[in-house]
Amino acid sequence: MRLDIGNRSAARLVPALVAATLLFAGCAPTPAPAPTETPASPEPSAEPTAATPTPEPTSESAEAPAECEPVALAAGAVVEGADLGPCLQAIVVGHESGTLTLTGDELAGQVVYRYAPTFDFRADLETGDGPLALSFVDDVMMLDTGEGPVVGDRESSDPGEQMAGTTGELYRVFADPGFISDLIREGATWTVADAAEELALDDGTTVEAWRIDSDAPYSWFDIPVEAYAVWVTEEWAPVRAESTTGFLGRTTTITQQFSGLGDAVTITPLG
Numbered sequence: 001m002r003l004d005i006g007n008r009s010a011a012r013l014v015p016a017l018v019a020a021t022l023l024f025a026g027c028a029p030t031p032a033p034a035p036t037e038t039p040a041s042p043e044p045s046a047e048p049t050a051a052t053p054t055p056e057p058t059s060e061s062a063e064a065p066a067e068c069e070p071v072a073l074a075a076g077a078v079v080e081g082a083d084l085g086p087c088l089q090a091i092v093v094g095h096e097s098g099t100l101t102l103t104g105d106e107l108a109g110q111v112v113y114r115y116a117p118t119f120d121f122r123a124d125l126e127t128g129d130g131p132l133a134l135s136f137v138d139d140v141m142m143l144d145t146g147e148g149p150v151v152g153d154r155e156s157s158d159p160g161e162q163m164a165g166t167t168g169e170l171y172r173v174f175a176d177p178g179f180i181s182d183l184i185r186e187g188a189t190w191t192v193a194d195a196a197e198e199l200a201l202d203d204g205t206t207v208e209a210w211r212i213d214s215d216a217p218y219s220w221f222d223i224p225v226e227a228y229a230v231w232v233t234e235e236w237a238p239v240r241a242e243s244t245t246g247f248l249g250r251t252t253t254i255t256q257q258f259s260g261l262g263d264a265v266t267i268t269p270l271g
Helices: 014-019 080-094 157-176 178-185
Strands: 079-082 096-105 108-112 120-127 128-135 140-144 189-191 197-200 208-213 218-220 221-230 236-246 252-259
Touching: 079 080, 080 178, 080 189, 080 236, 096 128, 128 157, 140 157, 208 236
Parallel strands: none
Antiparallel strands: 079 189, 096 108, 096 252, 108 120, 120 128, 128 140, 189 208, 197 208, 208 221, 218 221, 221 236, 236 252
16 A cells, blocks of 8 residues: 655655554544555555544543453563554543653654544644644644644645645544554564563653564555554553654654543644
């Protein structure tokens, strides 16, 4: 499968967006239809679409959801990607809101999000191409690359609105919770660490979490995933993710850390 990225400036942001996908997934209003195959071409030519239905958010996040029953948080356990994918998708969506802090070579900043009662998010980021702010509130996508907010509209005759629409849509599509399961399934097997480890959180506290690593590099939508690790607690709360991905000749490593899971949040649109 290939990605349709009609705007080259937007395409340059894709490595960072892909790297930020896994545990921020859940920030899309609806899952997209199933992906379709398209003929190969010199440039990417088919948009990604989520293939896995999005589970409904639930307040029962302290217990493992049914999707996690096949996954053993035990020292050295080997987990099938086909089992781990739906599990991670369910535990992320199960916490209805939160904040992500991202650090890496191509992307840094914060994303505040909520899944219910409606999907909204606000991202204030620094990318390899400069500042980037995105908001999706009341079904309106807005983008600001440092020159003021622009309403995204891929069908507009205005190049700025087209750019905002393309970049915003890339971010929203990659953030679809249906992609978590699909992305993890592509990694055939994953291994739980030999012991839980203490992680320092942004608020100064520490938490014990189990690290789960992909056993080998793999490819997702023709994007090389060189390494992926996720951390979850015994109570099935997502804590951290670290990914190294490549796209269009660029390699990006991004670390994501969760905070404020389930807290009430205010999402302010750009403008």
